[in-house]
Amino acid sequence: MSIPTITLNDGNTIPQFGLGVFLMPPAETQQHVEFALANGYRHIDTAAIYGNEKEVGAAIAASGVPRDELFVTTKLWNDRQTDAEAAIAESLEKLGLDYVNLYLIHWPTPKFDTYVQAWHGLEKIRAEGLSRSIGVSNFHEQHLRRVIAESDVVPAVNQIEVHPSLAQFELVAVNDELGIATEAWSPLGRKADLDDDVIVRIAEKLGRTPAQVILRWHIQRGLIVFPKASSPERLKENSDIFDFELDADDVLAIDGLDAGYRVGSDPESMNNR
Numbered sequence: 001m002s003i004p005t006i007t008l009n010d011g012n013t014i015p016q017f018g019l020g021v022f023l024m025p026p027a028e029t030q031q032h033v034e035f036a037l038a039n040g041y042r043h044i045d046t047a048a049i050y051g052n053e054k055e056v057g058a059a060i061a062a063s064g065v066p067r068d069e070l071f072v073t074t075k076l077w078n079d080r081q082t083d084a085e086a087a088i089a090e091s092l093e094k095l096g097l098d099y100v101n102l103y104l105i106h107w108p109t110p111k112f113d114t115y116v117q118a119w120h121g122l123e124k125i126r127a128e129g130l131s132r133s134i135g136v137s138n139f140h141e142q143h144l145r146r147v148i149a150e151s152d153v154v155p156a157v158n159q160i161e162v163h164p165s166l167a168q169f170e171l172v173a174v175n176d177e178l179g180i181a182t183e184a185w186s187p188l189g190r191k192a193d194l195d196d197d198v199i200v201r202i203a204e205k206l207g208r209t210p211a212q213v214i215l216r217w218h219i220q221r222g223l224i225v226f227p228k229a230s231s232p233e234r235l236k237e238n239s240d241i242f243d244f245e246l247d248a249d250d251v252l253a254i255d256g257l258d259a260g261y262r263v264g265s266d267p268e269s270m271n272n273r
């Protein structure tokens with residue numbers, strides 16, 4: 001499998017495809033991540049709140065894949081926005097790593113108004129080499145513009161919910177304008193988009209699966225994806241998307257499924273800690 005890379009605004013590169021481990025029970029995580037790494041995955045997306053950083057780290061250690069071939073992301077949880085340096089130290093300890101490739105502010109949690117302070121913490125973390133790149137997640141345009149106006153570093157990525165029924169054309173255009181790469185979380189809409197008639201028809205026409213068609217749509221948009229899967233078959237199926245293309249009509253038909261439908265929280269009202 002040859003996974004394309006995207007060059008971030010800080011010059012670092014990120015594999016455009018990887019594995020997400022949200023809702024992967026810790027008892028199963030090492031096995032799935034090890035299987036993924038043995039089968040060509042090189043990019044793992046976790047977070048402090050997922051509770052499985054330790055098992056991700058165990059899989060990385062057991063895999064034998066050289067550290068410089070891996071791209072590891074973790075995220076600062078909402079209750080640590082004023083305490084980012086201590087929070088990343090805990091994540092690195094659990095992961096068994098000296099640095100991560102990407103550290104993200106998980107949510108802006110606007111009610112608490114501490115995301116700019118959190119960003120200053122991430123700037124220090126990058127300067128200290130504890131994360132090679134820094135970015136944000138679930139940020140809307142006003143959050144992005146404020147962070148950029150009040151700091152010296154433009155986020156390298158904005159990780160947002162994107163799938164065919166929530167295509168996010170406007171926010172992706174804002175990210176593009178600001179030089180921020182878009183990562184698409186819940187790229188399959190947590191399965192919600194797999195049964196859609198348009199997706200199923202294109203999959204049948206191409207002899208592919210609905211998941212492969214949706215992942216290919218993201219890749220052709222230039223987005224970064226890391227679907228979560230927990231069986232060897234699905235892990236292989238999801239990564240087998242680099243030897244076919246959707247044509248312009250297929251892309252237009254999938255673009256037309258946008259319905260503003262969220263499977264996750266709205267960043268404006270998500271203030272959980």
Ligand SMILES: NC(=O)c1ccc[n+]([C@@H]2O[C@H](COP(=O)([O-])OP(=O)(O)OC[C@H]3O[C@@H](n4cnc5c(N)ncnc54)[C@H](OP(=O)(O)O)[C@@H]3O)[C@@H](O)[C@H]2O)c1
Binds near residue numbers: 187
């Ligand atoms: N920044 C954020 O706030 C945020 C929020 C949510 C997610 N994320 C990140 O994005 C990653 C992906 O999002 P997600 O896990 O919410 O949703 P997702 O990847 O869109 O969907 C995962 C679901 O789809 C199923 N699935 C995977 N491959 C499949 C296939 N080929 N055929 C049929 N079903 C398939 C999985 O089942 P099985 O597991 O049973 O195989 C699982 O139930 C997360 O793991 C996490 O890293 C970030």
